[in-house]
Amino acid sequence: MTTDPLVEVTGLRTTFDTPKGQVRAVDGVSLTVGRGERVGIVGESGSGKSVLVRTLMNLFRDDPLTTVDGQVVFAGENVREMTRERRRHFWGRDIAMVFQNPMTSLNPVKRIGVQITDPMRFHLGMSRRDAREAALDLLVRLGIPAPRRRIDQYPHELSGGMRQRMAIAVALSCNPKLLLADEPTTALDVTVQKQILNLLDRLVAERGMSVVLISHDLGVVAGRTDRVAVMYAGEVVEMARPHELFRVYRHPYTRGLLNSAPRLGAPKHTRLEVIGGLPPDLAALPPGCRFAARCPQVQPRCLAERPPLVAAGPRGHVAACHFPVGTPAGDEALERNRDSGVAAVVEEMAS
């Protein structure tokens, strides 16, 4: 993108103190988001996607049970070292978030209009009247019919899709530089999902905002982002431009994710591939590769040595695997496991 990224995350580590022990929800993630760049983060539930963006925002600041290490630099400023005065207008004005569930992310006892205008009045010092006009404007841009009526309604009077539009309106109200969209359509009807995503796309493009779009669905992220990071067990295991990722994925987990999506063109009764087993316990992580226990091409080295994120292709494609998919080493590893029956066992677990 540009030489000067908007966000620069280095070695970010988020640990929750739980009765089970130290849960490493995000473990050493480095990531940049350029100005106007759209970054997708995919991974299954519990892979640390949400925790990553919340940490990026520094939302765990007051939580005594959460430890954060590493650095987040936002437009040249260290987010975790911001002064109180600076922090006052950081959330909401510079960085905003759309949450997964619009049924719970809006205050049930406050009118929609108030919820949209609150940030504008607080951060931008707008008058009640101006903020209301701006909010109405925003609702029109969001394609909400009869905005003058909607703006005075309460969340429970709106449908899920409508509520998510309102939540987007809240997030966009102060025109933030970075929008974090945490599975914004997961809780919605499939028919509404695409509308909302397209809407988000258009608004973000109009404003030249940077976006981090989280999803567990590669399809959602595919056409709408400039770069996709695949997360597994708190780590980024592969990152590339979407076309590249779909064609020449290097990490066996990415392959698993891609193959586990149903395809319309596939012959009838094709068995859907799944990734066997479960993600590791984040409170008791294995020393080697975290995907080793579920990997069809696992080798002894994978169990002992954690693979670093290294270049795996052109244009910043990186992957963290000792035996990347589609390379001679990877093919050989898979072949060896097939011959000795290890891969078969893994594949067996899958069915």
Next chain:
Amino acid sequence: MTDTALAGTRKSPGDKARARTRRTIPTVRHLARRFGELVVVLLLASFLTFSFASLLPGDPTIAILGPERPPEEYAALRQEMGLDEPFLLRYVTWLWDALHGDLGRTPIPPGGDVMDRILTALPVSAELAFLAVLLAVVIAIPVALFCASHPGGRVDRMLTATVFGVISVPSFLLGLLIIMLLVNQTGLFPRNGWQRLGDAGLAQNLYYAFLPALTLALNEAAIYSRLLRNDLVATLREDFILAAKAKGMPRARVLLREALRPSSLGMVTIAGVSLGRLLGGTVIVETLFGLPGLGSLIVKAASDGDVILMQGAVLVIAFGYVAVNALVDISYTWLDPRIRRERA
């Protein structure tokens, strides 16, 4: 942008009015229904009051005339008081009169019109109850807000202990303690007595009412603060609170403007119940501070066997109770707009 979306922004005059009627109609209907329920509850309460008073052991004529009189005298009085009529007829007559503001006259000294006597005592009790609940809420809200924003912290734990301490101290002891500290030690407040709002003005009235109200309020505040704190802690875990933080609302604002209102239903309910209960249940504090309230009136009526006075007083209290709870119910619709729709 589509045409329909743009059409909605045009300032059509009907648009706003329509939105308003849509909001008010359910509320009006809701209130009408509440009123109907209120009447039923009051009928039940009055009937129970009347039957209890009638079923009480002891003959009211003996209480009036004293024992050891010729039987004819008792019979004559029974006739005069209408005690020979069938029970239901007596109830209807009594209720009809009560509806017209006439609760009868009691022959038991000091005697007089029951309504008059209740109306002299009621303002004292009503003001005391109202002040106590108000004071309790004023104490409870900041305490609960502070505890909930640092749950499990030192202050939270300390206040929890204090709360249980205060709840377990009976009000006469608390009252004595307050008298000892604020009257005997410092002389800041009068020991006892009452100044009527109409006679002495607000300042004098509050000066005399403060200590008894405080005595009543402390117990209530302890309960309210605990209740509100727990509801707040639960609310603060909600997604919309995180969302409010994420849009940059400062902590105090999140607590006051986002979390407090949806968390206050439990406290408001209990405050309503307290208000009703305190209306007739402040005997101990009334006695302690020498106040001519409803509680003392009822206790006296009961010990004198003054059935007429008692059933009148109980009816008034029941009415107050029901009215307060209706108000509480209406306040729900403001506190949580979702209720409007559910019940309308």
